[in-house]
Amino acid sequence: MKLQFQKDALISSINIAIKAVPSKSTMPIMECLLLDASNGKICLVGNDTEFGIETVCRGEILEAGKVALDARLFSEIIKKLPQDNELSVLIESDEHFVTTIRCEKSVFKISGKDGNEFTMIPGIDRSNSVSLSQFTLKSFINQTIFSVALNESNKKMTGEFLEVKGDLFSVCSLDGHRISIRRTQLKESCPEMKAIVPGKALIEISRILSGGLKDEVMIYFTKNHILFEFDDTLVLSRLIDGEYFHVAQMLSEDYDTKITVNRRELLDSIERSTIFVQDNEKQPLILRISDGLLSLLISSDLGRMDAEVSIEKSGNDLMIGFNPRYLADALRNIDSESVSIYFTIPRSPLFIRDDEETYTYMILPVNFNADAI
Template sequence: MHFICERSVLNEALHILQNVVGTNTTLPILSNILVEVSDKKELTLTATNLEVGIQFKLDVEVKDQGTCTLPGRKLFEMTKEMAGEKIEIEVSSDYIGIIKSGNAVFRLMGLSSDEYPRLPRLDKVHTAKLTASVLRDLLKKTAYAISSDEARYVLNGVYFIVAKGDVVVVATDGRRLAMVKKKTEIDPNLDAGIILPAKTVNELMRILHGDIEVEILFSETQVGFKLANMLMISRLIEGKFPNYDQVIPKKTKESVVIQKEEFQNIIRRVSLINTGKSNLVKFRFNDGSLTLTASNPDVGEAKDDMSIEYKGDDFVIAFNPVYLLDALKILDDEQINFEFSESTAPGVLKSGDDFTYVIMPMKLR
């Protein structure tokens, strides 16, 4: 196998592939990347950890076709540090790769490709298209609420729904729920609901940028994301996602418009007094103001307030400030709506017409 290509193009692909290179000690070959050169002037690079697989197809100058596997992270590090515009890779029959660029030459030990797992084929596929920036925004506004509790495995990802031309993405860990809804031009007859694993969501958020079109390929147990010269295929989480609609309060007694940045800053300041054992902040709404207080018997106390347009009764509720900050820091709107009813009922944070965040209160003490 022997080919020449643009070093920057190869390195860009390897930068993404090395994030999914496996560390499975029972299958050492998963730490390698599958390298295939065809007689069609095309290089195919594949990496998988058996949960997520990514494949790139690159245009190259083919000297000799063939296939092998090379250590993924080392290959990325080498191509990153080399200085030449072009890179030349030649692999011998005993899978030793000679990598040249500029004045640098590396000798890299590879393995046969015979035992490397191929990406699964997607059968009975339904498709939908979104721009990369829209898909990334949907995931960014929900991913932080994914549960890490493996006992509740259906919550270890985001629920991704396509119905009536809308896309709805939901995540919850049982203490808060994030939901975002987007009207799209997707075929209104397409009806699909899948649970995307957290690893897949994180990889997508790393990869997706700009207004490039992403084709989403839905099948029964897998999902694919195709953009430009890249294909990602992921396993789905099997099971039934909880009825998220039941968690969202249909009515609340009060709704307050709050300046997002000031609200975010005051929460961050007051929560500085908290430690791991004490992570509660009280929110007191009274005529024209919102006062935040926190106390820690080992550290001290904190208090701060801000002006708001509120004319209701004096009201106190407590939340974990980390959960509120997680949502606030990913929102772009200058103002948010904060809704509440009782100190023991969930609070609801809304931004625009598409984002809803439900957060369970903490017990007042």
């Protein structure tokens, strides 16, 4: 095998494919990137059997072939080549898979492995699909991924629920304390499709997506896998088994109190309050709602903060406590200038949503001792 690249094109493809390479594996070849030039194009492939990426790299095939190279070593060598991104990089492997990397006056020799032993990304059925802009998918992931559970006590909580229903596409996540939902209308109606996608896979997909409004991503749904196709790149993830939670039953349109508030002003006050919350603490931010005014109070061993924000209110006065970081996470991921927040009683969750319900955030309250205020 003999290939020639420009350094910047090679680095770009390595940075994409290496996201699917495990740092440690019981199978050493899984810690490799596959360099495959056996089918008329140059592909870089990373695959840990649960999550795989294949991306086409611009370059010239001088001799066809394939080789698997230690991903970290290969990546470090290419990144440490001279700084000029337009430099030519020549990669050549012999019959024993010893691979030579040449760039200007630098020559590296590393041991590779037989590319035929590498586990390729499996082909999947592409009959059930939906098309979105990369901007929409990237935004939806970033605006919901923070409420995915980090532990695996309930594996379904470590993933996000992607659903297509008619002409509506939605992304939902929950961690037992909050729910995040984003929805958008599709250009056309589609068959019903759904999948629980691991949060770790979606984080990597978000990092790869360019996020362009006019750039498209195709999503293919199957029973066990989901495939994302965009920009000469394929990303395949195994799904989390099981039925997702009945989120619709957890949401309510009823409310006793509604406030409309400047999002930035409220977020700034909440972020200031987190100064007094240490990492492992669950100190509540207490909200006191009255006509025209939202009072915020937080008190801990570090100190105390009192703040006030102007609001429009309809319904009852209320005093209720929440984890301030959960509130900040939701508000930080809303673009509108003002937000509407709905409450019922102090023991019930709040809902942040717009009239069109393009976003819905639910946050459970935190108990506090009102006498200690």
